[in-house]
Amino acid sequence: MEKITLHDKSFRICIPNEQIEESIRKVAEQINTDYKDVECPLFLAVLNGSFMFAASLLKHINFECEISFVRLSSYCGTSSTGEVKQILGFNKSLEGRSVIVVEDIVDSGETMVEMNKTLLSANVKDAKICTLLFKPDAYKKNLRIDYVAMSIPNDFIVGFGLDYDELGRQYKDIYVLDE
Ligand code: IMP
Ligand code: MG
Numbered sequence: 001m002e003k004i005t006l007h008d009k010s011f012r013i014c015i016p017n018e019q020i021e022e023s024i025r026k027v028a029e030q031i032n033t034d035y036k037d038v039e040c041p042l043f044l045a046v047l048n049g050s051f052m053f054a055a056s057l058l059k060h061i062n063f064e065c066e067i068s069f070v071r072l073s074s075y076c077g078t079s080s081t082g083e084v085k086q087i088l089g090f091n092k093s094l095e096g097r098s099v100i101v102v103e104d105i106v107d108s109g110e111t112m113v114e115m116n117k118t119l120l121s122a123n124v125k126d127a128k129i130c131t132l133l134f135k136p137d138a139y140k141k142n143l144r145i146d147y148v149a150m151s152i153p154n155d156f157i158v159g160f161g162l163d164y165d166e167l168g169r170q171y172k173d174i175y176v177l178d179e
Contacts (some may be wrong), residue, residue, distance in 0.1 A: 004175055006167040011158055011175035020160055023149040028060030035063055041098040043067040049104030052161040053132040072114060085118050094122040104161045105133040109141030116143055
């Protein structure tokens with residue numbers, strides 16, 4: 001489909017599925033190389049947006065690993081490091097684990113900074129971030145984004161897991177707001 005309508009807005013196709021899958025295959029190759037000697041890494045895919053990316057990415061991963069789908073709690077607990085959110089959906093200890101966060105898109109970076117803080121306070125051995133999409137012009141943080149499948153301009157997009165007010169997540173291509 002060349003165009004879709006979600007709620008009150010129309011979107012036009014901007015990244016076809018073949019291009020998305022190819023960029024995911026490349027990022028998976030890097031991860032396969034970097035983690036080949038690491039003991040059972042844990043992929044933590046952030047819901048809802050990353051469900052489709054996680055499914056595609058993990059099909060290419062060739063080392064022993066675990067995957068869990070998590071959410072960051074919206075309320076905050078307090079610790080010496082300041083506000084630390086809870087990770088919901090992973091019931092084992094994160095202590096000593098090598099974690100790869102799987103995210104749909106990094107925009108301002110707020111969400112990944114929170115995630116990183118939370119992982120460090122859970123005493124992980126090592127935490128890296130893998131995102132399908134990165135908006136360099138919107139990014140405001142210093143945290144390193146280790147794996148980026150695609151960098152995009154600062155436009156609003158939907159599809160391949162990403163939503164506009166909860167609609168549009170199921171499309172296999174990525175669409176941009178048609179203005
Ligand atoms: P950040 O915390 O500002 O980096 O924003 C990350 C979250 O904002 C993502 O996990 C998405 O849920 C949402 N988001 C950012 N940009 C877009 C977009 O272009 N389309 C849909 N959701 C977006
Ligand atoms: Mg998200």
